[in-house]
Amino acid sequence: SQTIHQWPATLVQPVGSPLSLECTVEGTSNPNLYWYRQAAGRGLQLLFYSVGIGQISSEVPQNLSASRPQDRQFILSSKKLLLSDSGFYLCAWSVQGGNQPQHFGDGTRLSIL
């Protein structure tokens, strides 16, 4: 069966520090991968998605970037964190194809001080 792992579960970082959140999927190959953010008082917002290695689509302009160095690895990064980057970050995967269900990880709670 397929599983998705995100780490760390919680992270507290100072403003201006770098960020690296990692997501890996097991039990499938060539998945679509997604990063979402859930900010306090706001709904889930799609940040990035990837349909293959090195292929990244950005949905909203922001202080973050994403990379997919391997088929089942998706990384969310920032060079300098802002207070507004605080939130709950969720990674998801789906089988290739526009009508497939998405499956979510347990999320990373990011607090910026």
Place this chain on the structure above:
Amino acid sequence: KQEVTQIPAALSVPEGENLVLNCSFTDSAIYNLQWFRQDPGKGLTSLLLIQSSQREQTSGRLNASLDKSSGRSTLYIAASQPGDSATYLCAVNNGNKLVFGAGTILRVKS
């Protein structure tokens, strides 16, 4: 631009009641619609997925319907239990992208 609205924002019911959560969307050109459950501080658990060609899906005490032409979906929960307390999210798939509603916070009182 697709917009998804969920009503009510919060709901409190006594145990055993049947209840309906509502979801509406502005663009009917969707691939599918997914209902999720989110417990506090946790990730999303997929409950039901309805493809655009389907009218409803059932899983246990849950039944989700879809009226694509009118841009509406409902999640029906039968015989609610305290363990059903969570935030319920509706999301529409426009092709590799899920657009979420803000959610309905459900509390089932014992």
